[in-house]
Amino acid sequence: MPEAPFSRGAQHPPTAAPFATAAGPSGLLTSLAPLLAEWLPRQRWFAGKGRPVTGFALVCVTELLPWRADGGTPGLLHLLVRAQQPEPPGHRHGSGCGHRRGAAASDCYQLLLGARRTLPPPLAPALIGRPRGGPLDGQTVYEALFDPRLTTLLLERLRMPGRLGPLRFVREPSSTIPPVLPPRLMTAEQSNSSVVYGDTFILKLFRRVSPGTNPDLELPRALARTGCTRVPAPAAWFEAEPPAEGAGPRPEPFTLGVLQPFLAGSRDGWQLALDTLAARGDFTGAARALGHATAEVHLAMARGLPTSVLRRPQIEHLAAAMSERLDSAAAAVPALQPYRTALHGAYEDLAALGRAGRTWTAQRIHGDLHLGQALLTGSEGGGGRWSLIDFEGEPSRPLAERRRPQPPVRDIAGMLRSFDYAAAVGCHEHPQEWAGRTRAAYCAGYADASGTDPRDEPELLRAHETDKAVYEVLYEARHRPDWLSVPMTAIRRLAGLRT
Numbered sequence: 001m002p003e004a005p006f007s008r009g010a011q012h013p014p015t016a017a018p019f020a021t022a023a024g025p026s027g028l029l030t031s032l033a034p035l036l037a038e039w040l041p042r043q044r045w046f047a048g049k050g051r052p053v054t055g056f057a058l059v060c061v062t063e064l065l066p067w068r069a070d071g072g073t074p075g076l077l078h079l080l081v082r083a084q085q086p087e088p089p090g091h092r093h094g095s096g097c098g099h100r101r102g103a104a105a106s107d108c109y110q111l112l113l114g115a116r117r118t119l120p121p122p123l124a125p126a127l128i129g130r131p132r133g134g135p136l137d138g139q140t141v142y143e144a145l146f147d148p149r150l151t152t153l154l155l156e157r158l159r160m161p162g163r164l165g166p167l168r169f170v171r172e173p174s175s176t177i178p179p180v181l182p183p184r185l186m187t188a189e190q191s192n193s194s195v196v197y198g199d200t201f202i203l204k205l206f207r208r209v210s211p212g213t214n215p216d217l218e219l220p221r222a223l224a225r226t227g228c229t230r231v232p233a234p235a236a237w238f239e240a241e242p243p244a245e246g247a248g249p250r251p252e253p254f255t256l257g258v259l260q261p262f263l264a265g266s267r268d269g270w271q272l273a274l275d276t277l278a279a280r281g282d283f284t285g286a287a288r289a290l291g292h293a294t295a296e297v298h299l300a301m302a303r304g305l306p307t308s309v310l311r312r313p314q315i316e317h318l319a320a321a322m323s324e325r326l327d328s329a330a331a332a333v334p335a336l337q338p339y340r341t342a343l344h345g346a347y348e349d350l351a352a353l354g355r356a357g358r359t360w361t362a363q364r365i366h367g368d369l370h371l372g373q374a375l376l377t378g379s380e381g382g383g384g385r386w387s388l389i390d391f392e393g394e395p396s397r398p399l400a401e402r403r404r405p406q407p408p409v410r411d412i413a414g415m416l417r418s419f420d421y422a423a424a425v426g427c428h429e430h431p432q433e434w435a436g437r438t439r440a441a442y443c444a445g446y447a448d449a450s451g452t453d454p455r456d457e458p459e460l461l462r463a464h465e466t467d468k469a470v471y472e473v474l475y476e477a478r479h480r481p482d483w484l485s486v487p488m489t490a491i492r493r494l495a496g497l498r499t
């Protein structure tokens, strides 16, 4: 792929004036490639772990801040690059984020690179390397999100929207973003990267990106329009409109980052559950309130976005997709093999209900709901309030699939799986009992607010729980092999075997 145009930005925060564009610098990618090949696979958010990176292709590059050769000021480069890798073993269908050619795949990543002559000591952990040749020769290149000067500039871009080369910065007209908010990079384990500004806003930068609006922008905006206050409403965002690749059509814009209010002092449900377990406390009140909050968000999504009815063909298709995911996961994680037949049974039961004339409503859902996606502000005993975040869906699923209406029980199954995880990781002496009590409270809270008790549809719930546990097996095998036993215990239970 030829190097894409290199867009030069203004040195100061954007104005409404158009930005100048210069021709692309030759040798940029060539000089960065060996450094990125070493650095990228080490990042928590790199999705292609375990497979070599065989090359890079530039999708677009934008100079957000020009660097000075004498090292006077840092520079900031925004890149979208495709990392070329062989397909993973047992791969059936793509992530939807990348291109595929033969047995090769290439996911597109968003990179923000700082460039300075020398790195001050506090930025040492951000080092990527020193390119040889190319326009960055003589500079030190680093992860820009560690540098408060550069993350401040990003906020400025969002505060005063406009275009810069392929990038478009948008602010919700009703939102006010103050000019000076000290930034700090979040250090939590994440699938993306987030910067908190003065405890007022949080900017999430998507790392693996694909054409089309990210549901983590689309759904919170739609929920805000319905008046639902359970989800922080986007205040600003930015996207890229990269040039067409080859003779193909111009891709849809890629959502790159979303700024939303920061829920200061909040605690996430995962930490809260573990703390409660450690203190041998009761989590059922919190779970009930969380079920209530989940139902409120589901009702708002059903009001504000299209819904559909799942009849026999759609139910059979849903069951077949689950079966396919199971086969694909079992090819990648052999530990699943002994349980395949029994697990397929859950999907067959679902398909049988479809054949018998059962129908369900599908709607937009969260898509990857677990305790870590629920934030409690205030104390749960003293009138605390749950909010839900991170509507991106399961990161490894194709974007089109994540944006499709689905049965809301999919989210409920996700949260029920999370109670299982908490009981296992929190070392409860009777994990299944604790998880059972917590599940019952959550479902009861959901039923109170929605009038629908998920336990009344056992086949639907079991099929979704099984699908989620299979996803988790793959997720843990790739990201946290030490935790593989947690979803594997559930797999054995769901397959009807003793744990």
Ligand SMILES: Nc1ncnc2c1ncn2[C@@H]1O[C@H](COP(=O)(O)OP(=O)(O)O)[C@@H](O)[C@H]1O
Pocket (backbone or CB within 6 Å): 186, 188, 189, 190, 191, 192, 193, 194, 202, 204, 232, 260, 261, 262, 263, 264, 266, 268, 372, 373, 375, 389, 390, 392
């Ligand atoms: N609006 C918010 N207010 C407070 N903390 C937040 C907010 N949004 C996200 N966080 C924190 O950032 C973490 C990562 O956010 P998340 O959207 O889940 O990113 P990722 O998709 O990278 O996992 C969350 O677990 C939470 O601790």
Ligand SMILES: O=P(O)(O)O[C@H]1O[C@H](CO)[C@@H](O[C@H]2O[C@H](CO)[C@@H](O)[C@H](O)[C@H]2O)[C@H](O)[C@H]1O
Pocket (backbone or CB within 6 Å): 189, 190, 191, 192, 270, 368, 370, 371, 372, 390, 394, 395, 414, 417, 418, 419, 421, 422, 472, 475
């Ligand atoms: O929060 P993300 O969008 O990055 O979601 C991914 O990572 C999650 C782990 O951080 C993973 O969740 C799994 O582990 C959780 C405990 O750490 C547990 O509460 C969840 O139930 C379990 O699924 C999630 O699956 C993955 O998509």
